[in-house]
Amino acid sequence: MAQLLQRWRLKGPRQLDLTLPLAPPPAAAPPLAEQLAAQLAWTDAVRLAQALALPAQPPTAAEPQAAAARQTARDWADAALERLRAELRAGFEDPLLAEDAARPQALGDLALADALAPWRLHHAQQQRGMAARVNSLRERLRAHLTGCGAALAALAALDTVLEQALAAREAPALAGLAARLFGERATRHHALDAQRWPALLWTDLQQALWAELDFRLQPLLGLREALDDPR
Template structure:
């Protein structure tokens, strides 16, 4: 199988920059940790070194089985979550002119609730996939077992930073709604719905980076 491309320009920081939200220099280490970048390039490099060391050769059959399982599991999670992002009722409401007599906060409430629900769904599904993937790596080779152990440590070390950073996204969404409402009080919801969809997809990409790192390691530690 072709390993996923794990380390590309992060969609979420890129999207926020388009919205005029530039990360403060002091926040850069946190952003790196939230993006799953804390030690991940080094972790994959380390797994390659370990895999090439005497006595650490991977079981090709076990690795292929783990890779196939991981690819299928990742596809299911991405498809299920993406389906949840696109709420038909909210999309229909967003396409209609906004009632003038209803306050902005009230009109925005269902969209904020939708985002909160999708954040919880992403957190739960990605954490479960990551937890289920580690034993698969451990069964494939000693090197990948050590990488799985490292991932467990990284998850504990970066979890609080990730939750803190992503908890700020609802406030940014509110600002986007206010901007669109000021520009067009009747049609703002359609543009805001597009923003919400883009944010959800970018957030999912960010949350999946550690999982993609593990799956990439499955491909890059294959023996010749």
Template sequence: MYRSQPDAPRQDLAERLGQWLNVHDAIALHAAHQPLPPALPAQAPRRAATQPRAADLLAALHRLRATLRQGIAAPPALPVEPQDSAFAPHHQRCLDQQRRMETAIEPLRAHVRQTLAAASPRLARLAALDATLERLLGGREQRLLSGVPAFLKARFEQLRQTRPDDWPEPFEQELQQALVAELDLRLQPVTGLIEALAQANASP
């Protein structure tokens, strides 16, 4: 698969995050991250009631991932031939898959946050922090992911030049790999929330 030139040395995560946020964003993030008072003993039994929910949410996550991956793996509507030179159908296919991911993942993430908010004060704080981060960073994430089609177009042109007789198959593989990587990225926050719920349920 095509690889770009090595990146410059990575900045510290906090430093890079600071470049993405303005003063108002930083205040909102700080407010969402304020420590909570220790949970009262009377709240402890609520955790047992949420134990089945972690497994349910994980199953829903697996179903969603499988459905979206099936869509990514579906062949293009029209067969791609070596003589085809138009990138437009691949561009549209990529945009369609990105919209499917966004439309499907957002409701699940919101539902998982609601479940955490009702489980315990500590998990409620995590849910609030996730909501704040999504609001602050979601726009930047979308702008970055909007560059995926441009990357694929460059790869499309490169393969057509270097492998003019058999480029469709490797390009299809790389298109799917790029979309699966994007899917995994988009699912990371909701996966982390579910794992946090499962760990809280498993704690004595």
């Protein structure tokens, strides 16, 4: 079970925040155990320890059925992840906003914050949709793992603990991306080019959404990877 924990790809909120362009490179991540210790409450740590302490189960007569279930789960997960990425990224690239961003725009008497209102709305809608769909797929993937042998069922239980424990810390960091994007970044781009700032900020917005999607998918990719080697 301790080996399975390594497949749970932990990335801190600070690393996500630093994916915006022109930010300094992130420092090397500390060991996984140190990251967890810094982010888990003691009650969560107890639940995590209990999940990790589950005894290993030897192969049983049901192993051939579990192998078949893993193949089914792999096929399903690959298709579901590909479809999710494609549909979410299509939503990121709003054609009307992209067309507006491509045109030079002088603000005139319009405040920058007012000009950014449609962009803020788009970003908030994409974040909400992304969270709902990724969380739903994660829950469904865990359900598949529970039928793929004892080790993967234990991993699904462990992932449930981690999701619940870390959600409260991740949410404020993810919500704070909008303040940076439409505050510091927008102001900087407008100061650099008062005509073409929308194109620069649109690129930032797209990259921020893609980075957030990659961040949110990390635990799902860890679960999917475990289907290839359930030891």
